[in-house]
Amino acid sequence: MGLLGFCDLALLGLLLNAVVTFCNGGTTSAFVRPVEKTVDMPLHIDVFQAPPGYNAPQQVHITQGDHVGKGVIVSWVTMDEPGSSTVLYWSENSKLKNKAMGTTVTYKYYNYTSGYIHHCTIKNLKFNTKYYYEVGVGQSTRTFWFTTPPAVGPDVPYTFGLIGDLGQTYDSNKTLTHYELNPSKGKTVLFVGDLSYADHYPNHDNERWDTWGRFVERNTAYQPWIWTAGNHELDFAPEIGETEPFKPYTHRYYVPYKASGSTAPFWYSIKRASAYIIVLSSYSAYGKYTPQNQWLEAELPKVNRKETPWLIVLMHSPWYNSYNYHYMEGETMRVMYEPWFVQYKVDVVFAGHVHAYERSERVSNVAYNIVNGVCAPVRDLSAPVYITIGDGGNIEGLATDMTEPQPKYSAFREASFGHAIFDIKNRTHAYYSWHRNQDGYAVEADSLWFFNRYWHPVDDSTSVQ
């Protein structure tokens, strides 16, 4: 026994017990990425080159153009003159070309003047159909294609890609390449904010918005990207006279917000196949009585899980994040909206902002009131899984510093760049995988079977990594 008496032993036992209990978090990956500097790709390399030809359309990108997936917004930029905002489109099995008329906008930002930014909404397309579309005029037309999703329905399989905080570094290019070559083949990208990081350059050099648009065109022209606004979209710079938040972003990236009754492009919803996707803005007012709050309160009861079983939320700033970066920045929005996410059984929340990967357990932290002091996250099968996927590879580099010990709410975390795939099989099951850039294209570094919260509420998600 030596010098320790019974009380000392009891105390030691309690302490050890406490340590064991407190350390009962998830997995911090054993994979440690070599620390390398994240470097922007230089302007002269091929990913940034403008297409040949006078006034040739560039930075072509598409997104969903209505609430159900029968519409597509086509956007592109011409540099020399306005040209035409018309899109010609035809289905794979038809020679008949249809026309949709668009609009052109420009903007100025400090000493930068944008090219002619065209936006054209094509409506009333057939579901599950491949369409070709042509933009530009004269010698400089360019043709791309997309496939519309199947009609909305509860058992429609559909595969989404997840990318966040992409930027335009060599790592960004790796992430995009890995997504493109992933055999799981996402059909639509859910992008969780922070696109170009143009604000990293002097005076928010908006040329970098153009280079980013050219870099991602190889994917955004063919797959809809569902946009979420991040802090790097704010471009709020009163020191150079730029006081209109989100100016470049809102001129360049149109979203179908009016189709879901939203009054601003920062929060909106779409249905796509068997998914109902709600996009929120971490950087717009969300408190009681604000437009976003009113919209979300009215929106959640409208989700019919018998029609769209999978309820997915996108936002930029994560609510559950155990890295020492942006720690608790999402806390005030969590306080406002988490009770609704539990009540309406949101399946999964994807966020970015933290430049690493993390997946939570199903937890909630909604018991607190100012009297009871109950403020710890608890296991909750009605709660979403929270996934931080801000690991696209931007210029700010990797978030490597983690809070220790790993909190209980954190199921898996790793400081690597990558992307994820959310593969909906039917109304009850979806398969989720995360892919780090260091691996081969098919390797899953983290994965999970999701059991739908509405159709399968009693089972917990089971990790199969």
Ligand SMILES: [Fe+2]
């Ligand atoms: Fe961010």
